Amino acid sequence: MTGTLLLAAAPIGRPEDASSRLRAALADAPVVAAEDTRRLRRLASDLGVDVRGRVVSYFDQNEKARADELLAELLAGRDVLVITDAGMPGVSDPGYRLVRAAVAADVPMSVLPGPSAVTTALVLSGLPTDRFCFEGFPPRKDGERARRFAALADEPRTMVFFESTHRIAAALDAMAAAFGADRPAAVCRELTKTYEEVRRGPLGELAGWARDGVRGEITVVVGGAPEPAGLTDPGDLAAAVAAREATGTRRNRAVAEIAKENGVPRAVVYDAVVRARGGRA
Numbered sequence: 001m002t003g004t005l006l007l008a009a010a011p012i013g014r015p016e017d018a019s020s021r022l023r024a025a026l027a028d029a030p031v032v033a034a035e036d037t038r039r040l041r042r043l044a045s046d047l048g049v050d051v052r053g054r055v056v057s058y059f060d061q062n063e064k065a066r067a068d069e070l071l072a073e074l075l076a077g078r079d080v081l082v083i084t085d086a087g088m089p090g091v092s093d094p095g096y097r098l099v100r101a102a103v104a105a106d107v108p109m110s111v112l113p114g115p116s117a118v119t120t121a122l123v124l125s126g127l128p129t130d131r132f133c134f135e136g137f138p139p140r141k142d143g144e145r146a147r148r149f150a151a152l153a154d155e156p157r158t159m160v161f162f163e164s165t166h167r168i169a170a171a172l173d174a175m176a177a178a179f180g181a182d183r184p185a186a187v188c189r190e191l192t193k194t195y196e197e198v199r200r201g202p203l204g205e206l207a208g209w210a211r212d213g214v215r216g217e218i219t220v221v222v223g224g225a226p227e228p229a230g231l232t233d234p235g236d237l238a239a240a241v242a243a244r245e246a247t248g249t250r251r252n253r254a255v256a257e258i259a260k261e262n263g264v265p266r267a268v269v270y271d272a273v274v275r276a277r278g279g280r281a
Contacts, residue, residue, distance in 0.1 A: 004074075007109065032051060032056070146174055176206075185221060238277075
């Protein structure tokens with residue numbers, strides 16, 4: 001029998017957001033792997049929980065080496081609880097390597113769900129929530145960051161990023177350059193905490209605001225790229241059909257495809273093709 005790997009979401013601000021399952025797991029787990037053992041002790045104290053299991057540190061710098069040790073504990077039959085400073089282990093926090101090792105070793109896992117800065121900021125942003133992607137922390141170096149944002153310039157989904165107080169101004173400047181100064185966005189800081197703030201507006205405006213300094217834990221939500229405008233000119237529609245036919249597509253199918261792609265009735269595209277051919281179908 002192996003132990004169970006427990007992945008616990010920690011409150012992102014207020015301790016009272018902790019679930020009863022987290023309280024029970026902190027008290028009962030034989031091994032607790034914490035990103036910051038001091039913050040774990042402080043959280044446990046706030047929750048009135050006595051952590052009786054062995055507590056080990058598990059952070060970015062020792063994640064690879066510690067994963068082997070924790071896997072050994074699991075294979076020996078002991079449950080391991082992984083908890084990071086805030087949010088869910090493995091989401092821009094340590095945990096992914098251990099999860100992969102547990103999957104490979106067929107170790108059972110369970111998630112203790114809880115608060116998430118990603119979904120909290122997404123909902124508060126006022127931007128579309130039906131489709132979104134999480135991009136984590138942007139690269140620190142200017143050139144790498146610019147290339148990352150350039151690659152996302154045409155992303156149609158709402159995007160969610162994490163950023164530090166020291167780099168938020170530069171990151172917003174780079175976003176405005178890559179996505180356009182008018183792209184709608186929201187900067188969310190200190191989510192669920194006493195001084196929670198959500199600043200909404202176009203990226204250019206937010207970049208100017210951030211130059212005076214922004215403190216706290218920061219999540220940035222950026223609207224997706226607008227849908228490209230479809231073809232409407234009859235000559236352009238006819239030319240698009242001709243180009244599609246040149247690749248071997250039959251005319252009726254080409255007309256249907258161009259109509260669908262540009263959001264115009266099929267009859268409009270067909271009429272454009274007929275006129276372009278001098279009245280010949």
